[in-house]
Amino acid sequence: LNGNGVLAGLTNISQVTAKKLVDGVEMPMDGKLYYQGIDVQEIVKGFLTENRFGFEETVYLLLFGQLPTAAQLEEFSNLLKDYQSLPPKFTRDIIMKAPSRDMMNTLSRSVLMLYYYDENPDDVSIPNVLRQCLRLIAQFPLLAVYGYHAYNHYEKDQSLIIHQPDKNLSFAENILHILR
Numbered sequence: 001l002n003g004n005g006v007l008a009g010l011t012n013i014s015q016v017t018a019k020k021l022v023d024g025v026e027m028p029m030d031g032k033l034y035y036q037g038i039d040v041q042e043i044v045k046g047f048l049t050e051n052r053f054g055f056e057e058t059v060y061l062l063l064f065g066q067l068p069t070a071a072q073l074e075e076f077s078n079l080l081k082d083y084q085s086l087p088p089k090f091t092r093d094i095i096m097k098a099p100s101r102d103m104m105n106t107l108s109r110s111v112l113m114l115y116y117y118d119e120n121p122d123d124v125s126i127p128n129v130l131r132q133c134l135r136l137i138a139q140f141p142l143l144a145v146y147g148y149h150a151y152n153h154y155e156k157d158q159s160l161i162i163h164q165p166d167k168n169l170s171f172a173e174n175i176l177h178i179l180r
Contacts, residue, residue: 012036013062036065043067053170056080059137063130081167083138084174087117091146091162099150106147111136141165141175148179 017032033040035058043061047054056077060068068076094113100106114136115121120128146162153160163178 036061038067053172055171063133077170080134080138080171081165083135084142084165084167086139086142087114090114090117091142095143095146096150096153096160099147099154101151101155103144103147103151106151107140107143110143110147114139138171141171142178145175145178 013036015034015037017034018028019026020029021027035043038061043054043058047057057067057073059080060073060076090113094110095106098109100109118132118135121132123129142165149160149162152158163180165174166177169177
């Protein structure tokens, strides 16, 4: 009502700017999104000019507050790839046996079920919570695409082919790989 938009949370991780001061008067402007103080358009421009994918770098920035060095990015990307696979039979038993028309329902149910597969689900220490976060970040593309495939198969009578992620691909490439 006051023109300030929706407050999504009090955080230093991201900021949305929709006004600027002109001669002491607040004026509306095209919105700007900042992650850790860096303009998202600048982040994306770097990915485009250098022909690289940005999912892993952006996740690193959001989690650790700075863009990674090349060595940090390689180590982080490899760690995410190690966490990417779902538990054995999870896709069949959790995603495929109970498809939903509502993708958010599919995702939330899958995340809740992953609790039972976690070796230490109730440990709230920083190292364990970070491990859980990285695992969820790495697994979410699979949960989303497999849920989409299950929906298309059971609700729209389309063929069902499940592709495993390829560790030689980035996360963006893998989403397309398992989607197609």
